[in-house]
Amino acid sequence: MHHIKILLIFxxxxxxxxxxxxxQLSLVESxxxxxxxxxxxxxxxxxxxxTTSLSESLRAGYCLGVLEQYAETEYSCRSDWFKRAExxxxxxxxxxxxxxxxxxxxxxxxxx
Amino acid sequence: MSDQVETNSPNFLYEIDWAFSRALKVxxxxxxxxxxxxxxxxxxxxxxxxxxxxxxxxxxxxxxEIFCFIMVGLLLKRYLAYTKNCxxxxxxxxxxxxxxxxxxxxxxxxxxxxxxxxxxxxxxNYCNYILLSGEHYIQMLAFLCICISLYISVPSKNKRNxxxxxxxxxxxxxxxxxxxxxxxx
Numbered sequence: 001m002h003h004i005k006i007l008l009i010f011x012x013x014x015x016x017x018x019x020x021x022x023x024q025l026s027l028v029e030s031x032x033x034x035x036x037x038x039x040x041x042x043x044x045x046x047x048x049x050x051t052t053s054l055s056e057s058l059r060a061g062y063c064l065g066v067l068e069q070y071a072e073t074e075y076s077c078r079s080d081w082f083k084r085a086e087x088x089x090x091x092x093x094x095x096x097x098x099x100x101x102x103x104x105x106x107x108x109x110x111x112x
Numbered sequence: 113m114s115d116q117v118e119t120n121s122p123n124f125l126y127e128i129d130w131a132f133s134r135a136l137k138v139x140x141x142x143x144x145x146x147x148x149x150x151x152x153x154x155x156x157x158x159x160x161x162x163x164x165x166x167x168x169x170x171x172x173x174x175x176x177e178i179f180c181f182i183m184v185g186l187l188l189k190r191y192l193a194y195t196k197n198c199x200x201x202x203x204x205x206x207x208x209x210x211x212x213x214x215x216x217x218x219x220x221x222x223x224x225x226x227x228x229x230x231x232x233x234x235x236x237n238y239c240n241y242i243l244l245s246g247e248h249y250i251q252m253l254a255f256l257c258i259c260i261s262l263y264i265s266v267p268s269k270n271k272r273n274x275x276x277x278x279x280x281x282x283x284x285x286x287x288x289x290x291x292x293x294x295x296x297x
Contacts, residue, residue, distance in 0.1 A: 035245045047176065051248040054171040089244055 027102040030063035031089040041082040070106045077110035084109035145211060152214030159254055180255040187262035194266045197273050212261035
């Protein structure tokens with residue numbers, strides 16, 4: 001009975017967190033998640049499948065989708081998606097004042 | 113005889129100096145333990161925040177985190193079972209695993225500070241690389257430290273409650289002779 005109470009309190013806490021959630025997908029954060037999954041273009045990190053949550057994989061997929069879509073529309077962009085993701089993810093460590101827009105970041109990432 | 117110290121020495125300064133150094137030691141000890149405790153609590157809060165980073169409830173939890181939660185639960189249950197039969201103050205039971213975790217976090221920060229120093233000296237980007245792509249490994253290390261802290265925080269066996277000696281009545285006593293032992297085929 002005691003365990004059931006704890007479980008109920010825990011699930012109530014979780015549902016309260018979910019209700020306050022703001023569905024926002026930041027490109028920089030998403031690419032940082034992609035970097036946590038892949039160690040190179042063709043190789044995943046050790047235990048990546050076990051250590052990645054649903055939210056994190058969703059964001060990583062979003063970053064990969066945006067990068068590939070941008071490469072299809074911009075003919076001048078032919079560089080490796082992993083390098084571009086790494087370039088964008090590095091902006092996660094930058095100060096808020098130095099942040100560039102997503103479009104500008106995508107454009108800059110194509111120039112590497 | 114020469115190395116014996118007189119206990120009822122009339123030297124007042126000698127007594128004051130001794131007491132002051134002991135008081136200073138206690139004060140430093142309290143300061144250090146409080147710092148370690150604060151570091152430990154902040155690290156735990158940060159760990160929880162990094163798990164529920166996107167505030168999407170169960171979607172934020174990975175398989176590894178579920179496994180770690182179960183492990184922590186089991187180790188906590190073991191710790192409570194061991195401390196239940198020991199003479200320990202409630203706050204000591206609560207603080208011991210936290211202080212151990214704090215010590216591990218301090219060691220991790222020392223190691224990271226070496227990496228930062230190397231980066232500054234040789235203008236490399238290892239620290240950025242660790243922060244960027246080693247998030248999951250840092251989390252694994254933190255969970256490992258939490259589990260080890262809980263495992264090693266069990267009190268000394270000397271602090272176990274003494275077992276009460278049961279004295280049997282004369283008619284209840286068993287005579288250890290061969291007559292009382294029956295061999296069955």
